[in-house]
Amino acid sequence: xxxxxAKNMVKLPPVEFIxxxxxxxxxxxxxxxxxxxxxKFQTFKLLESRLLQSRARMLGKxxxxxxAIEMVMLLVEKESSSEQITVDFELSDHxxxxxxxxxxxxxxxxxxxxxxxxxxxxxxxxxLLEQNKxxxxxxxxxxxxxxxxxxxxITTLEVSMARVYNWDVMQxxxxxxxxx
Amino acid sequence: xxxxxxxxxxxxxxxxxxxxxxxxxNHYHEIxxxxxxxxxxxxxxxxxxxxxxxxxxxxxxxxxxFVFVHxxxxxxxxxxxxxxxxxDQDITALEGELQDIRKNMDGLKTTLYSKFGNxxxxxxx
Numbered sequence: 001x002x003x004x005x006a007k008n009m010v011k012l013p014p015v016e017f018i019x020x021x022x023x024x025x026x027x028x029x030x031x032x033x034x035x036x037x038x039x040k041f042q043t044f045k046l047l048e049s050r051l052l053q054s055r056a057r058m059l060g061k062x063x064x065x066x067x068a069i070e071m072v073m074l075l076v077e078k079e080s081s082s083e084q085i086t087v088d089f090e091l092s093d094h095x096x097x098x099x100x101x102x103x104x105x106x107x108x109x110x111x112x113x114x115x116x117x118x119x120x121x122x123x124x125x126x127x128l129l130e131q132n133k134x135x136x137x138x139x140x141x142x143x144x145x146x147x148x149x150x151x152x153x154i155t156t157l158e159v160s161m162a163r164v165y166n167w168d169v170m171q172x173x174x175x176x177x178x179x180x
Numbered sequence: 181x182x183x184x185x186x187x188x189x190x191x192x193x194x195x196x197x198x199x200x201x202x203x204x205x206n207h208y209h210e211i212x213x214x215x216x217x218x219x220x221x222x223x224x225x226x227x228x229x230x231x232x233x234x235x236x237x238x239x240x241x242x243x244x245x246f247v248f249v250h251x252x253x254x255x256x257x258x259x260x261x262x263x264x265x266x267x268d269q270d271i272t273a274l275e276g277e278l279q280d281i282r283k284n285m286d287g288l289k290t291t292l293y294s295k296f297g298n299x300x301x302x303x304x305x
Binding site: 017019020021067068070071074085086087088089090096148151152154155156159163 | 189190191192195198199202203206241244245246247248249250251
């Protein structure tokens with residue numbers, strides 16, 4: 001469950017804003033410029049969908065961690081009361097059986113991945129899980145930062161494409177008007 | 181795409197505002213999705229509470245993490261109420277956030293529309 005995913009996936013340079021289309025388009029072919037913009041646009045779109053996917057994956061993880069925390073909390077609670085708890089737990093899909101957890105259960109086993117389970121005391125387990133949750137949320141926040149950057153780039157590119165396109169149309173219109 | 185002959189020039193500032201608007205719009209939809217999910221959960225909890233009232237005072241099994249925990253009806257009732265309160269608070273917070281975003285979006289809309297008129301479209305499709 002230990003997650004240390006890449007902090008910043010975005011290594012693309014920021015999209016430059018076109019200050020003055022007239023100046024920018026000097027000695028350039030509109031079709032080529034539009035093609036380049038389109039290409040960049042595709043790259044960023046791809047990146048966006050990748051970021052969205054990995055964010056969705058991480059968002060899906062958080063409830064699992066929360067469930068685990070809930071369970072550990074229940075065990076901690078039980079330690080301070082005198083009752084034992086009875087639970088139905090899943091043996092296999094749709095097969096449940098009953099189990100009782102006695103007071104004095106101090107340890108839980110956390111699944112760390114890679115077929116490894118490690119025994120922790122309740123407090124340690126709680127700490128670890130909570131740290132995991134914080135890490136996961138931190139990761140999501142980082143992704144959101146990246147997503148914002150990528151989305152700004154996409155919007156800027158969209159606007160740039162529209163402006164270059166309009167510039168071209170106007171160029172043609174005035175050329176036509178001039179030749180008449 | 182009709183060309184507007186005297187469309188105003190787009191400045192860096194305008195671009196930044198358009199970007200900001202885009203972000204807010206995305207964020208807006210995400211929060212709407214969250215609220216929807218939370219409301220569903222809140223309704224489920226309410227259903228559970230109602231069912232619990234009809235129960236006959238026996239042990240109930242409360243879904244907890246990955247298992248069902250046996251507990252008395254009263255304890256279950258308490259847990260449900262606590263969960264309900266939490267999720268309702270979350271919803272209120274999210275709705276507040278949604279309103280703030282809406283306000284910001286409306287502000288940007290006014291600015292951008294006043295400059296670009298009908299050469300810009302900021303409405304949902």
